[in-house]
Amino acid sequence: MSDTLGVAVVGYSFMGQAHSNAWRNVNAFYADLPQVRMQTLVGRDRDRVGAAAEQLGWADVATDWREVLERDDVDIVDVCTPGHLHAEVALAALAAGKHVLVEKPLANTVADCERLVEAARAPGAGRSMLGHNYRRVPALALARDLIERGRVGQVRQARLSYLQDWLADDQAPMSWRLRKDTAGTGVLGDLGSHAVDQLRFLLGEEVTRASGHLRTFVTERPSADGDHREEVDVDDAAWATLHTSSGAVASLEVSRMATGRKNALQIEVYGSAGSLRFDLERLNELVVTGAAGGAETVLVTEPEHPYVGAWWPAGHVLGWDSTFTSQAADFLRAIATGDDLHPSFADGLAVQRVLEAIETSSGRGGIPVEIPA
Template sequence: MTSPVAPKPHLGIGMVGYAFMGAVHSQGWRTAARAFDLPYEPHLTAICGRDTESVRTAAGKMGWASTETDWRSLITRDDIDLVDICTPGDSHAEIAIAALDAGKHVLCEKPLANSVKDARKMADAAARNPGRIAMAGFNYRRAPALSLARRLIEDGRLGALRHVRLAYLQDWLVDPEFPLTWRLRRERAGSGALGDLGSHIIDLAQFLTGEPLAGVTALTTRFVPRRPLPSGASSDAAGSPAARGLGEVTVDDAALFTGRFPSGALASFEATRFANGRKNALRLEVNGERGSLTFDLERLNELHFYDGSAPAAESGFRRILVTEPDHPYLEGWWPPGHGLGYEHTFVHQARDLIQAVADGAQPSPSFDDGLQVQRVLAAVEESASKDSIYIPLPLYSLHDN
């Protein structure tokens, strides 16, 4: 008779927020222990949202065992070990700090906060609770092709780096009749395309190179200054007087900036939600003295590598299909050639966080890493507000992992 498999200890997850990010985070928690051999079984214990009926509907759809309508109640529950924050940026600091001080591990969506001041408070809370794990949610690090790119750069395949080019292009705000959502209000979102998209490519630039940015020079702009108020909203809700049902857009629509790394490598960044026809095009290229790498999120199972040491007659970028068992994260998935998708980055994020909890080791990206991204975002805004002057950044040591 076959002996029953001993159950693994549960890690109780409590999630605050249940919209788009809540859905993909839920997918990650549901799937991680099915794909990978983990020391804990994540248990979707409770999901929190202010509207009782909506959060109950979300719980049933996403697989959560119970609901709360106040995050303060969530973080006091004994059956919650880890708090996952998927709310707008204006609430990140308050929830994360309270959760850490209540003895919970924390995962917080990017950008870490709406200001350097709040991000620093969050990093300080993580530091004064050394037994608690605090991770910033930059999921694109967990795309296997980008993890492979980091490995190739670390192994010296590109040699000394010269250029890092990154662009994150979307088009969902092209229509001027698109309503004034919370993402277009500074008091809720902190910034616009810069924080929403730019934070991802800032993190990836520092992750891939292993260096913090040393300074930036920037431009930002707002293409559509006023938008229709959402149905049922008032001018007060939009934060400014309304004319003909319009409210003020108080964040950037696009950001362009350049940067320099301590090693001397140069970087360029573009983040926009006005690139007509581009749905989720995160593109990057890294050039080094010995070779180059390119990646496009819309072809996320592929990495293109140029080996500058190859004979001229054989030179050129070659396509690496990142689906082999020894590629990052692929040990948990399908046979070679069977590609992964966007949602798998959140599964990998959950896997790495659960392992960090078991190891008692701070994860990457940590809240300190999230704070560093916040510093860059602030420097971009400062440069743009001062006619694109160069803004130096404080020295910061990225985590080895």
């Protein structure tokens, strides 16, 4: 209908808001990209989605995502629903020829992920991308660049943890995130997926073997209405040892019970010639060491750092939300140029296979599980 790209976001809670913010701002920071139109916000409750759309800046709303797929003024479908609905919406959107961005996780099962990968490769499908926003943290993009350029030498060990504490209180109430049928897994899928994605992203390698342990510390919680107690059937914390294709070993620890940790995705990569460290609570910093000498804390806010040039002059820290805007920019650029993008649905499938291997291993008492290429 025009030379702009119409966007529809499906879902308007936390992730829907973060993605709306990205679409609202992407053209203001990233020049020379297709212009986007914030066309439609999709949600089941007309009143609430209407209020959200007005606040977030959407032109109109829809209560049925299927009808949106038929509209000509929607070019990009951005799936921000809970994970168990990702596959259905994304498959239909691909079939309708839309460009599709899916918030992580790609889907809750390997089987669904495989169907999505296949659909994304089908003739006539639009571009497809998975929304692992932390790939657009400048410090982590810089980390990947440094590893690729050999700054740390041959990677031997990686340490990945993602620690939060919002479930540390055993009276914190039940939610859909604590039920297997809606969430698939607990913290493993929620936070572990970020860690595994980063491992693959930073090292550019596959995970070939995993052994894991899952643990539920608080097995019953008050229901949301406080009336009764409900069983928690997903993991509160998870540990894994991962082996990669090059022979590196990574440890993984994720928890929503780590009192005092708010949003601590911590990554350490140790190579033969240097190392890197990152903590999401200090999103703008990367610590770099060489084979000798001290640990250099780089404030990743210089114009020459990845993504930073699009934002503010040197020295001005970026927030968490900037990563979604930069992600949207990368997606738009790939749509315009036809170039490769990442993470692809195939990346999402690879992550899901690792998570499933960890879960399988845990079920078998920790015996390592091989992950097919």
